[in-house]
Amino acid sequence: xDLTFSKHAKDKLELFExxxxxxxxxxxxxxxxxxxxxxxxxxYLVEVRKKLFSIVVKEGVIITVYRTDEKKLHSRMRSxxxxxx
Numbered sequence: 064x065d066l067t068f069s070k071h072a073k074d075k076l077e078l079f080e081x082x083x084x085x086x087x088x089x090x091x092x093x094x095x096x097x098x099x100x101x102x103x104x105x106x107y108l109v110e111v112r113k114k115l116f117s118i119v120v121k122e123g124v125i126i127t128v129y130r131t132d133e134k135k136l137h138s139r140m141r142s143x144x145x146x147x148x
Contacts, residue, residue, distance in 0.1 A: 066090075068125045075128040085111050086118060086128065093118075095136065097147035106145065108136060 068076070068083060076083060089109035097106040104121040108131065115133070119126040139145040 066120065066123055066125050069127070072125045072127050079116075079128065079130070081111055081116075081128070086116075086125070089116075090118060095147045097136075097139075097145040099145055101144055108147075 066087070073083075076086065086109070089111050090107055093107040093109050094115070095106075095108040097108070098104075099106055099119075102121075104119050104126065107118040107120065109116055109118055115131050117127075117129050117131045119128075136145070136147070140147055
C-alpha cells in the first residue's frame with residue numbers, strides 16, 4: 064500500500080504517541096477491513112501496542128486515526144454504516 068498521511072492524521076499520531084511506521088506496519092495485517100457506506104472511505108481496524116485503532120483511508124490518504132473497540136465496530140456494522148470483512 065502506498066499511502067500518505069494527512070496533517071490531521073499526523074496530529075492524531077502525535078496525540079497517541081504512535082509513529083507512522085507503526086501504523087504502516089499494522090496495516091499489513093488488519094484485524095478488519097471495512098467500507099464506510101456513508102463517507103465512501105475504507106477503515107482498517109488495526110492493533111498497535113495492543114490497542115485497537117481505526118485508520119480511515121480515502122484515495123490513498125490516511126485521513127485520521129482514532130481509538131476504537133469491538134463494541135463500536137459491531138454497532139456500526141449492525142446499523143449498516145460499515146460493511147466489514
